[in-house]
Amino acid sequence: MAGKTHFFNYLYRRTVAYIVCSVIVITVPLLIMLSAYSRNEIMKYNNEAIGLINDQLDSFFRSIENTQNIITTDKSVVLPLTLYYAVPNYDISAATNAFRSMSTTLKNMTMFQDGLQFCVVGQKGHLPVNSTKEDINDNFVPRDAAWYEIFERNPEKSRIFFNNERDYYLSAEKAISIIKPIPDIQTRKPIAYVIMDITYPDFRDMVERIHPSIPIRIQDPSGQILFSNMDPSSQTSSRDNKLFSRQVSTFTGIAIESYVPEQLFIK
Secondary structure, three states, X not given: OHHHHHHHHHHHHHHHHHHHHHHHHHHHHHHHHHHHHHHHHHHHHHHHXXXXXHXXXXXXXHHHHHHHHHHHXXXXXXXXXXXXXXXXXXXXXXXXXXXXXXXXXXXXHOXXXXXXXXXXXXXXXXXXXXOOOOOEXXXXXXXXXXXXXXXXXXXXXXXXXXXXXXXXXXXXXXXXXXXXXXXXXXXXOEEEEEEEEEEHHHHHHHHHHHOOOOOOEEEOOOOOEEEEOOOHHHHOOOOOOEEEEEEEOOOOOOEEEEEEEHHHOOO
């Protein structure tokens, strides 16, 4: 009887050990595969989400560039403006009509772009073309601006300036500014500048309206954070213990990043 009991105990322990080993042999590789699959799927989803946000931001800035291109190549705007600066005693009524037309066109084209402000600054200061509520700096001329030399070298292209001081206003918070020169018809030298600004609070509101479905951080080319909906503890964590996704726009230089804590996965 004792021998039989000993045999059954041995058989029981052996069976339990067999079951445990079988579970480990089957379950551990399965869990590893599941973890790897989950990582890949989340990384794929994050990259797609980041790509979508990147495309939407690019679309916003490209639409501004297109608006500026239309204005700065419109002869009904450029010709009177050229004559306004080149010809002494030029018919002021023609210039007034041109400015009014330019202002109306810009307002119509930016009507649905919330938070976007514009102004036009000529060789000698502000022209009566703006949509801003900021106090105009009447003493400002383009030659005083940090970006003046850039357009002297290449007047054909619009450029994005992050953290722009906006000296063309008396007091205004820094903003993302998209600036495009209006060239003289003959010399092609800049005679005025179409300036479009979006403040950082307005930029963050715009991103919020996109409704990011994942934690993201958006940075300008210098690394300044433009927007973040991440937990504060994620802001300073290294990439070593997190799954990391990052895309940089070739158009604006804006980088969008996302982190997923490593703790979400089976180690």
